[in-house]
Amino acid sequence: MSVMNDESGESGESGGRRIDTREAARLLGVKPATVYAYVSRGQLTSRRDPVGRSSSFDAREVEALAARSRREAAGPPGGAASASAGELSVRTALTLIESGRYYFRGVDAVELASRYRYEEVAEWLWTGTLVSGARFTAPPESLAAARRAVAALPEHSGPIDRLRVAVAAAAVADPLRFDLSKPSVLGSARSLIPTLVGALPEVGPAQWGGDGRLSRQLWPRLSALDPDPDALAVLDLALALLTDHDLAASTLAVRVAASARAHPYAVVSAGLGALEGPLHGAAGRLAHRMLVEVLERGGAAPVVAEYLRAGRRVPGLGHRLYEAEDPRATALFARLEPLAQAGPALGAARQVAAVMARHGGGLYPNVDLALAVLTVSCGMAPEAGETVFAVARTAGWIAHALEEYEERPLRMRPSGQYHGPRPPQPLP
Template identity: 80%
Template structure:
């Protein structure tokens, strides 16, 4: 190693445990950068960069063959609780607005009074694009189109440095919210907090401070939840070095799947029907089971007990008189189902449905809240993935077709 901390090709190969030719293959794939030796006898490599690649390679080699494992320092789910960078996520979201929670997940710092602002030209472009959609378009449709419009206005979107990606994220989230059509009074739309900007896009009813606090709590709780299907899609896109807007678009595409993002809408419909019928939630649960449908808002594969996000939201909702009827219906749904399946507990979709039903929000409001919140988490995962080896998420298919050679059809 020379005085500048650079390695020869042979030294780099020894440290990586590969042949010299493989070192140059790493260079061609963008995993290492090389510099010509001043004497002209070959290439040299930054020792720290080589060591970092060696560490990543050793970690990947430790993963059992055939098992998909993604290293992350963002969210840990353990013993029916979950943590953002080691801090209890429920406690964090209960004490800080969603913008500060997002900053913590992105940077590991907690800046007080964090605000996100949409650039006027970006917001205008996103609104024009969303306004051109048919009136029946869903929230995922609008958010995907707004994301694409925002990307086009950002000439720096291909800069994948952490500073540039964070700058894009702080502009994208308020742009997505601001591009959604206003349902309520427009004067609520200009406040700096994401929760206040989002509220009039969800309902025509004016918010009170306690209701806004519950919405902000929901946003903070939903920012990340380990490697959900949409988050994995984001990591795959980021592994291919797609820019952050494209990575978010990948997440939004998966979120629209009926097995991922639609659960909140189904729970909303169930509670709304129970309140409209007026004879309790038990008959509605019976109708779901009679039709062969799952009762929405119940159970989560990662928790043995009640989803901690649901517990936190229920606790806040109990203090709101407006939420009383919907909360009682939700509790009845859980109790009715528990008579036969005692291990089935409420999840966050049911708790979010209590909020959306209580304040006259549309059925897709929960999906909108989920998508806006999770955008911050997707950005955090994209930031992590940009620091990994490119295209590392390239599994091999297990071919099941006929063996060649076959005659030409």
């Protein structure tokens, strides 16, 4: 494979022209440091040369980002609220992200999550009605089937592996899963979420789960430590904050499945499949490991320097929908502040953000970094953030499925733009 250095413009095996950081910055009209900010936000991909001294970028990807940025700066024609060319626009009444904040059915999501428990926020998202004291219960047959299926997996299986198997087992145990009426889907949702949690293996004593609250049921699946009430409140806040976030990749997958009238268990499976991608669900795990490394090395500067030198994203920073700090991160940091055990990890996270600020990348902490502070400080495994995210987002996926069931079937059917050889071609 031919990989260019910072002074050349060679093509790789794929035939796509590669350009260096300086040329990418020129095309985008930004500083070189901002190019790496785009990489951190997932808007660009970079490739290191074998020597490890430089980065290259796909010229077409850079040009497409530059064109998109120009369109967004110009605004839609005539001021109409239309989507950018080539981007799918989906009507929804669930989540609005606007001016650095986000809202569930018009209510500030951070305020809602700060005041109400996860189950209550889920009910609000599903029905538009706040059900005070809402609790979710796993049917014994469904829970037993899910536990048997999860127990049969290899020991090294990850959390998303276990959740996907648990969803499949719970679906088979529910003979009414093909009933897509709203009452039936809601009944499935209220039983599926605690089934997912209950099917996960315990890593700590389970005697804390007696009051039925989902965060209490989830804690012994994440940590072997005895939870104090404040730490448990942070976990519940994280679940509520992560319930939905507009059309993330996994949520779009859910709506495509629901458009084909897949049952609610199948749409959740679709969401979990997309979440398992390294650009969507793995960020919390990467941020956890980064914070552990910062704590072990006694400072963030050398750790961040190694990420940048290798052309890798610094996890836990930047979000394409927020110019400043992710409001979910702000809320979690504020709730973590009084926790004595969170002090070291919180300090490490702030060091990472400060180093990057000096670097000039314009990146701010996102929810993955805040989740990593929680998981590191509470003795959880690196993948615990993925578990929290997946369990929380299941409620949002169900809400989007409910909306999609009310739309025209199979509307999520874009047309392909064929770029292959024109027919007729000789038979191979």
